[in-house]
Amino acid sequence: MAVLLQSKYRRTTFAIWASAFLSLFCIFGLSAWIPTVMMQRGETFAASFGFGALMQIMSFVGGLALGHLVDRSGNSRGLIATWWAFGGLAVLSLVVLNVHIVNITSVAAAGFFIIGAQFVLNNFTAASYETGVRATAVGMELGVARVGAILGPFVAGALQQYYQSPTPMFLSIGVSAIAAGMIILLARQPASAPISSLEEAAGLRKVAQPAS
Template sequence: MAAIESGPPLDAREELRSASLTPFHWTLIASIIAATVFDGYDTLNPSYVIHYVVKPWGLSHSEAGFLVSSGLIGFAVGALAHGPVADRYGRRPVLLSALLFAGVFSVLTAALAGSFTTFVALRGVTGLSLGVIMPLGTAYINEFTPAASGNRMGTLGISGYAFGGVLASAAGIWLTPGHGWQILYWLGGLSVPIAIVLWFTLPESVQFLVMRGRHEDAAEVLGRVRPDRAGAYAGAVFGRPRDRARTVEIVAILLSDRYRRTTVALWACAFLVLFDIYGLSGWMPTLMEARGNGFGTSFSFGALLQIGGVVGGLVVALLDDRGWTSMRRGLVYLLAVSTVAVALIAAIDGTVVDVVLVAVAGFGIVGGQFVLNGLAAQSYPTHVRGTGTGAMFGVGRVGAILGPYAGGWLLGWFHDDNTVLFVAVAVAAALGALVALGLGRRPGVMAAPVAADSLI
C-alpha cells in the first residue's frame, strides 16, 4: 500500500482498536504480567513477615497489621499521582523507573529493616514506586488491546498481580524457614533486571507520541502492532488526541449528574473489595495457623486466594466478551459468592473445608478486583477514563490500607477470635455486591466509547 503523504489525519486509537491479535500483543501482555508480578509479590510479602517478627519486635495486633498497611500508603499516593507524571514523561519511562526504584528499596528493606519503624518507612517509600504499576499496566492494555478481546486480554495482563501473590506465598513456605523473612525482599530486587528486559520489549504509548508530535515514532509502533498496514503509516500524520483536561475539570465531570452515581458506586466497590483482599490476605497465614493448620499449609492459603481470583476474573471477562453476561452482573455474582464462602469459613472448621472455601473466596473477592478494572474502563468516556480509573484505584487503596490494620484491631479487641475477621470480610463483600447492583442501572451512566482518547 502506498505511503500516505497528505490527506486527513489517521485515527491512531481506531487503528489500535480495530487490529487483530498479533505477536506484538502477546509480547506486550507478557511484559505487563512481568511488571505486575512484582506489584502483587511485594504487596503481599508482609503477610509472611508477621509470623517472624511479632514476638522479636514486640508488636501488638494493630502494629502487625500496619506492617501490611504501610506499603499501601505509598501505593495510594503512587496510584493517584501516576497520571500527571506519565502525561509529562511518558508511560514507558515511568513504569520502568518504578520497577527500578522498587527493586532498590526492596533490597534496602532486606539489608536495613531491623525494627518496626525502619521496616514501615522503607515499605512506604517502596509503595510510592509500585503504586504506579497497576494503573499504568491497565492503561497500556486499554490502549493497545483490540476491542474484540479487550476484557480477556485486560484481565490476563494484570493477572501478574495474583501470580506475584502466589510467588510470595511459595517463597514464604520454602525459603523463609532457612533464610529468614529477609529473603522475600532480596528476591524483590529481581525487578531491576526485569526492568532492563522490559526496556527492549515495552513500547511507548502511541497516544503520548502523537500528543508530543512524534508522528514517525507513533507510525513505527503502529507498524509493529499492524504489520499489514505498516506502509500506510509511513509519513502519515495522526489526529491529535483530545487534550487532557485539568484534574479539577475531570473531577467535576466524574461527579456530574451523569456520572456521579457510577463514580460513587465504583469508589465504594473498590474500597470494600480492596479492604477485603488485603484484610484477608494480610492475616491469612496467621489465621490459618491459629486454626490448627501447619506452617506450610497456612502459608499456602494466600496463594490459593490469588489463584482463585485469576480464575474468577478470567471467567467473567470471557463471559462478557461473548455477550453472555456483563461486567456489572459478573461483579455482583462474584461478591455474592465470596460473601457465602467467607461466612462459611467463619462457621465451619477443617483443613479440607478451608481449602475449598478459601479458593471460592478468592474466586469472588480477588476476581472482583480484576472485574472492577474493566468495569471502570467501560464506565467513562475516554478523555476522563484515566483519571476516573486512577481515582478508583486511589480510593480502593484507602480500603487496602485500612483492611490489615482493622483486622489487627479486631483480633486484639476480640482476644484472637479469628471468626470476627471473617465475619467482617463477609459483611464488606455483601455490601460491595449491593452497591454493584446499582452500577449502570440508569440510562447514560455506562458511557459509550468516543473517538478521542487521552494519554492515560
C-alpha cells in the same frame, strides 16, 4: 475530576468508589492475616502460608472466568455483584466450619470470586465513562480502593486483638464483600456491543486490510 462528579456520572462514580474500597478492604484484610488465622485454626505452618498462594492462583482463574462471561453476556455489573456475593458467602462459611477441606475450599473461593471481581471492576470502570476521562476514572477508583487496602489489615488485626478470635474478622470481610456486590448494582450498566457485532467488526477489519 469535575466530570466524574457530574450528574450523569455521580451515582456510578460513588458506587464504583464504594465497591472498590470494600473490595480491597476484603482482599488485603484477608490476604494479610490468612496465614496467622489458619495456624490458629489448626493448620500447619507450611500449609498456612500456602493458603495465601492459593488465593492468588485462584484469583487469576477467577478473573479470566469472569472476564469471559462478561464478554459473552455484556452484563458486567450483575456478574461482578454475583462474584462478590459468592466470595462473601465463602468467607462467612469459615465462621461456622473449621474443617481442613472447608478451609481450602473457602479460601480458594475467596480468591476466585473476590479478587477475580476486582480485576474486572477496573474494566467496568473504564467502560462506564467517556474516553476523555477514562484514565482519571480508573486512577481514582484505584486510589480510593487503596484506602480500603490500607485499612483492611489494620481493622482485621484490631478485631482479632479485641475479640481474641478470627470470627469477627471473617464476619467483617464476608459482609463487606456482599455489600460491595450490592453497591455496584447502583452503577449504570455500560453500553456494550453483543458478541456477534464484535465478531462482525473483526471480520470487516480483516477484509479491509490491504493484500501484501
